Amino acid sequence: MDFQSWPLAIGAPRTPTVKAHEIYSTVDPSVVTQMLDWFRDNDRNVYKSALASLAQSRKLRLVFIQKKPVPEQYAWILKTLKSKQSDTIGEHLMQAWLMAGHQDMLAKFCDEVGIEHDGKGSVTGELPAELDAAKLDAAVDALLADFDPKVVTLYLTVFNLQVPGGWQTLTEKLDSDERLSLS
Template sequence: MKAHEIYNTIDPALVTRMLDWFRENDRNVYRSALASLAQSRKLRLVFVQKKPVVDQYAWILKTLKSKQSDTIGEHLLQAWLMAGNQDMLAKFCDEVGIEHDGKGSVTGDLPEELSEETVDKAVDALVADFDPKLVTLYLTVFNLQKPGGWPALSAKLESDDRLSLS
């Protein structure tokens, strides 16, 4: 699943959470993304900046749904997950046995295989502690880190009713 496909299926409230986090914690990333998206639409940044925040968010989401915004969209997802959701990432790494820096950044190699049992245990632990939509988003983005994803994780994302982006 590409970034634009994620944005086409994601609950808009989750995108609002992400954008709120950037506005509160890393305004430079927010401004940079806004500028890049405006430029990709051949708009002046000031045109978008003059909009009320709610309208900016709606415009950003609409733009991120476009295939041409994949790179920016993926960067935003990765930056938010890595900086704003470290507890969840670290818990996942612990559950599946991936070496990390204590904040969820992988320090070793990603595993070649993930067993169904390991994935089931990790998903149960994450859903117990975090918003299932956020968990789904993270697992979807994580599964993009290996070409074709991990079969057990892909199957879990498709079959577990708790895991939905919408």
């Protein structure tokens, strides 16, 4: 996944140069908390590695950050992920969280729109040239019925980047559906 040409789903016109740090600047902090909680509970090594990399990028000793209470660590992490120099780390965290922590959501979306996948949401075949608007509407409704709308929006935004320029129907859906907002 390449954030170099990310369109951002925030109701404003999409720009072709949105970076990971801009996503973190826009996304509701509760989504970042969910992501960090997931890593602390399910893959502590990724959490520790991200914390160490972010501390190093700020020329801080890791122990300085580790001594902070978890809510203060999270606030510091989010503040740091909003920095341009943290794009790569932030990008990897989002990718890992969506692919490992939300397999059921990814698989449900693929099933709803008719995209071949491995049962965990990783696409195995070719991505379609177009997404059927009716299937997409049904998929979005199904996802929003079962999952946090902000996480759904993040996933759909990321998924839309899998083809250059995104899918027109998905771009329009992200722009027009008031339920789909990162903030």
